[in-house]
Amino acid sequence: MTLDTPTAPVRIVPRGASLSALPPVATPALKTLCSNCHLRDICLPCGMAHPDVARLDGLQFGRRKLKAGDELYRGGDRFQFIYAVRTGTFKSNLMLADGREQVSGFHMAGELMGLDGVANGRHASAAVALEDAEVCAIPYVHLNELTSGSADMQMVMARLMSREIVREHSLMMLLGSMNAEERVAAFLINLSQRMKARGYSPSEFHLRMSRAEIGSYLGMKLETVSRTFSAFQQQRLLEVDKRHIRIVDLEGLQRAFEPSVH
Amino acid sequence: MTLDTPTAPVRIVPRGASLSALPPVATPALKTLCSNCHLRDICLPCGMAHPDVARLDGLQFGRRKLKAGDELYRGGDRFQFIYAVRTGTFKSNLMLADGREQVSGFHMAGELMGLDGVANGRHASAAVALEDAEVCAIPYVHLNELTSGSADMQMVMARLMSREIVREHSLMMLLGSMNAEERVAAFLINLSQRMKARGYSPSEFHLRMSRAEIGSYLGMKLETVSRTFSAFQQQRLLEVDKRHIRIVDLEGLQRAFEPSVH
DNA sequence: CGAATTGTTGATTCCCCTCAAACTGGGTGG
DNA sequence: CCACCCAGTTTGAGGGGAATCAACAATTCG
Numbered sequence: 016m017t018l019d020t021p022t023a024p025v026r027i028v029p030r031g032a033s034l035s036a037l038p039p040v041a042t043p044a045l046k047t048l049c050s051n052c053h054l055r056d057i058c059l060p061c062g063m064a065h066p067d068v069a070r071l072d073g074l075q076f077g078r079r080k081l082k083a084g085d086e087l088y089r090g091g092d093r094f095q096f097i098y099a100v101r102t103g104t105f106k107s108n109l110m111l112a113d114g115r116e117q118v119s120g121f122h123m124a125g126e127l128m129g130l131d132g133v134a135n136g137r138h139a140s141a142a143v144a145l146e147d148a149e150v151c152a153i154p155y156v157h158l159n160e161l162t163s164g165s166a167d168m169q170m171v172m173a174r175l176m177s178r179e180i181v182r183e184h185s186l187m188m189l190l191g192s193m194n195a196e197e198r199v200a201a202f203l204i205n206l207s208q209r210m211k212a213r214g215y216s217p218s219e220f221h222l223r224m225s226r227a228e229i230g231s232y233l234g235m236k237l238e239t240v241s242r243t244f245s246a247f248q249q250q251r252l253l254e255v256d257k258r259h260i261r262i263v264d265l266e267g268l269q270r271a272f273e274p275s276v277h
Numbered sequence: 278m279t280l281d282t283p284t285a286p287v288r289i290v291p292r293g294a295s296l297s298a299l300p301p302v303a304t305p306a307l308k309t310l311c312s313n314c315h316l317r318d319i320c321l322p323c324g325m326a327h328p329d330v331a332r333l334d335g336l337q338f339g340r341r342k343l344k345a346g347d348e349l350y351r352g353g354d355r356f357q358f359i360y361a362v363r364t365g366t367f368k369s370n371l372m373l374a375d376g377r378e379q380v381s382g383f384h385m386a387g388e389l390m391g392l393d394g395v396a397n398g399r400h401a402s403a404a405v406a407l408e409d410a411e412v413c414a415i416p417y418v419h420l421n422e423l424t425s426g427s428a429d430m431q432m433v434m435a436r437l438m439s440r441e442i443v444r445e446h447s448l449m450m451l452l453g454s455m456n457a458e459e460r461v462a463a464f465l466i467n468l469s470q471r472m473k474a475r476g477y478s479p480s481e482f483h484l485r486m487s488r489a490e491i492g493s494y495l496g497m498k499l500e501t502v503s504r505t506f507s508a509f510q511q512q513r514l515l516e517v518d519k520r521h522i523r524i525v526d527l528e529g530l531q532r533a534f535e536p537s538v539h
Numbered sequence: 540c541g542a543a544t545t546g547t548t549g550a551t552t553c554c555c556c557t558c559a560a561a562c563t564g565g566g567t568g569g
Numbered sequence: 570c571c572a573c574c575c576a577g578t579t580t581g582a583g584g585g586g587a588a589t590c591a592a593c594a595a596t597t598c599g
Contacts, residue, residue: 022382022383022384022388022444022467022471023443023444023446023447023448023467024444024447024448024451024463024464024466024467025447025448025450025451025455025463025467025534026447027443027446027447027450109446109447109449109450111450111454115450115454117449117450117453117454119446119449120284121284122284126284130439130442131439131442131443131446132439133435133436133438133439134436134439134440134442134443135443139442139443139446140446159428159431159432159435160428162425162431163424163425163426163427163428163431164425164426165425166421166422166425169421169424169425169431170421172435173395173421173434173435173438174395174396176395176435176438176439176442177392177393177394177395177396177438178396179442180392180393180396180401180438180441180442180445181285181289181393181396181397181401182284182285182286183442183445183446183449184285184289184371184381184393184401184402184445185285185286185287185288185289185371186285186286186287186449187371187379187381187445187448187449187452188287188289188371188373188377188379189286189287190449190452190453190496191379191452191493191494191495191496192373192377192379192493192496193287201286201287202286204286205284205285205286205287209284231453231454232453233453234452234453234454272287
């Protein structure tokens with residue numbers, strides 16, 4: 016007997032399915048070498064020894080450009096590639112049978128998308144560009160062949176998947192046991208850290224996603240997101256102007272999301 | 278620059294740390310062979326070719342018995358093994374800095390635990406036996422060495438990790454966009470399917486976890502869980518007596534958790 | 540320029556949490 | 570053997586936080 020998804024409490028529905036099966040790599044002319052990439056220390060090759068990175072170059076994978084709103088893949092699409100963000104920002108979308116959607120993640124430069132497709136050979140989520148963007152499309156079977164044979168590379172791959180699990184853990188904690196203010200604070204702090212890690216200002220940045228998308232991600236309504244931003248502004252923790260964010264009091268924000276010593 | 282957990286909105290805290298570092302395999306005398314195991318079709322070897330399963334036997338990993346309430350590992354413990362449930366039921370527990378805990382999963386025979394430890398070499402969650410139980414303790418580095426060299430086996434491992442990601446997706450949908458009745462219905466249906474897959478009655482079973490643990494898992498309070506059970510009973514969907522559950526109207530339950538065509 | 544999208548804010552509603560009390564079954568020790 | 574306690578469960582009453590409904594401002598876009 017074979018179980019397909021042994022412990023999933025909710026069935027995520029392949030919707031839109033394969034009709035969106037675009038030619039997955041639009042610009043095969045642009046070949047990419049990890050070893051020269053300015054993102055190599057925060058992307059797929061992170062943690063690999065130099066000779067292994069050189070072996071990655073052998074994959075000769077292509078890039079793909081997307082415009083704001085374009086779908087990279089949809090839930091139900093055949094899984095062939097994992098994608099690494101080069102530029103731009105993406106959201107991942109889950110869909111329930113009744114059409115309810117939920118954002119399950121935001122992805123920026125160096126982060127991988129599509130690892131959930133390994134399980135069943137079909138993408139479990141959709142990926143949508145929030146602004147003009149470019150990705151590397153890494154053919155999974157080839158990657159798999161390459162990494163088998165090197166326990167080190169295999170470990171790096173396993174670590175990347177495990178990180179995704181850990182990331183979702185923390186989102187589950189957020190959704191399961193935090194109130195609105197804590198959720199928004201955690202979201203902003205996380206964003207701030209990721210901006211900083213990429214060399215941008217951790218205290219002042221531009222949101223690439225709408226209030227509705229933030230709300231969907233955080234399990235609350237867009238009005239509540241807006242109100243919470245306003246509340247933080249009144250508490251002199253933030254300055255908010257539409258999508259422009261300035262974090263005035265980072266420590267105050269951190270207190271806001273770990274409030275009770277309990 | 279190296280990022281440790283690139284996109285985690287909330288930091289899960291290693292708590293209790295290494296003081297619980299028991300000798301990880303209590304009974305090394307009991308060696309286990311996957312190829313003879315009655316769980317081989319729903320456990321780690323699922324999807325592997327026969328010769329590969331035979332290679333798994335070479336790992337000669339040990340078992341470990343636990344009593345109800347025993348901790349298999351804690352958040353922060355060094356990651357050495359992944360564990361496969363042989364008998365009994367477990368819960369996984371996440372913990373926040375302020376001490377808030379949340380159940381992130383229930384695990385029954387054939388299911389794997391501990392994959393979240395691959396990311397940082399430390400377990401991100403704790404695993405606790407809900408009843409007397411037995412697990413296989415599979416040394417991860419050895420497993421990794423074994424599977425590198427076989428793209429097939431590596432693929433099986435990757436699939437297992439990806440499944441965990443997909444499972445958490447569905448839990449995120451549940452936590453982010455379902456009401457109390459939908460959550461409990463989804464929980465029961467999922468449990469029912471897993472019982473069925475293991476040869477038990479899908480319509481009548483015994484809950485191994487308390488109302489509080491169910492509530493923690495589903496992001497609600499124990500009283501609400503209890504009330505929802507009572508409500509389902511009044512709607513003639515269930516018969517509930519403490520932890521004994523009989524599903525009277527499965528289709529009704531399914532409707533209860535996908536109610537609105539929207 | 541009108542239409543559509545996005546964001547803010549207010550008023551009201553409601554679902555679930557909180558607090559509290561009572562009941563159950565099981566284990567323990569006098 | 571029974572009284573006692575304790576952890577787990579059920580149920581009720583009341584309150585609060587976020588959802589819902591609605592109006593309006595600011596931008597963007599065709």
